Amino acid sequence: MPELPEVEATRRLALPFVQGQRIATIMVRESRLRVPVSPLLAKQRDLLVTDLLRRGKYLLLQTTKGSILIHLGMSGRLSVLQPPIPPPQRHDHVDVLLANGHVLRYCDPRRFGLMLWWEDHASHHPLLASLGPDPFDAACCPDYLAARAAGRHVALQPWLMDGRNISGIGNIYAAEALFRARLHPNLPAGAVMPADWAGLLGMLQVVLAEAIEQCGTTLRDFRTPMGSAGGYGAALRVYGRAAQPCLNCGTPIQRLVLRQRSSFFCPSCQGVCPGGSGGLPDLRLADAPGV
Numbered sequence: 001m002p003e004l005p006e007v008e009a010t011r012r013l014a015l016p017f018v019q020g021q022r023i024a025t026i027m028v029r030e031s032r033l034r035v036p037v038s039p040l041l042a043k044q045r046d047l048l049v050t051d052l053l054r055r056g057k058y059l060l061l062q063t064t065k066g067s068i069l070i071h072l073g074m075s076g077r078l079s080v081l082q083p084p085i086p087p088p089q090r091h092d093h094v095d096v097l098l099a100n101g102h103v104l105r106y107c108d109p110r111r112f113g114l115m116l117w118w119e120d121h122a123s124h125h126p127l128l129a130s131l132g133p134d135p136f137d138a139a140c141c142p143d144y145l146a147a148r149a150a151g152r153h154v155a156l157q158p159w160l161m162d163g164r165n166i167s168g169i170g171n172i173y174a175a176e177a178l179f180r181a182r183l184h185p186n187l188p189a190g191a192v193m194p195a196d197w198a199g200l201l202g203m204l205q206v207v208l209a210e211a212i213e214q215c216g217t218t219l220r221d222f223r224t225p226m227g228s229a230g231g232y233g234a235a236l237r238v239y240g241r242a243a244q245p246c247l248n249c250g251t252p253i254q255r256l257v258l259r260q261r262s263s264f265f266c267p268s269c270q271g272v273c274p275g276g277s278g279g280l281p282d283l284r285l286a287d288a289p290g291v
């Protein structure tokens, strides 16, 4: 699933092609996405694009008349196409035709994404109202994280992936940041020490920034607007590496399922989990080495 780095890479690469350009028409071939495509979207004509922004995992195509809110869902991608425009394939659901002949094409095989017209600045859309701060925002500081997590028994990895706490984090980058911060994914969020929040936030920012530089990770469907795969897959230290040796200590990486999502961690480097919620019995304190 595209997370913050994949969406941010999409934004950065597509921005120069759309900013200051006019949208001539919008062609909707399939409106049955996770949220149906707004009927008003296909009626828009002659829109001047002023910006392409990101909020969490949402892309916000801002125009002088309103905005187009885009989410890539599980398998979506946006392509920038230059003439001659190739014919649409089966999962190419929406084309945004620019007056200069370029096309911004939305493809989404699993149709969990969305594309909505909103007659206001995109940042005012109700879908964004409950989103927590971006990990790079000044508001996302260790004190905020500690206060937000206080008293919460939910495991740390799903807590990080809840967009109401922090926006844009999915299981790939949550697992990678927890590994680098040496925190167990099943540690209750409310049990994280104040100093560990600072370390974790720092590692989240490092991992996300590195991944943005590499245009994200392609597990299956993700492609940049230019059609290439993300390059961060080779840099992943724990995600997808179950049973392979930890790059720090050689202990086999373990896979754990937390709230139906995979986590990957090193049981040596990431310590023990004091009574985490829903963990496997072999992760409990009594079974941990040295306890």
Ligand SMILES: [Zn+2]
Residues within 6 Å of the ligand: 246, 247, 248, 249, 250, 251, 266, 267, 268, 269, 270
């Ligand atoms: Zn290790």
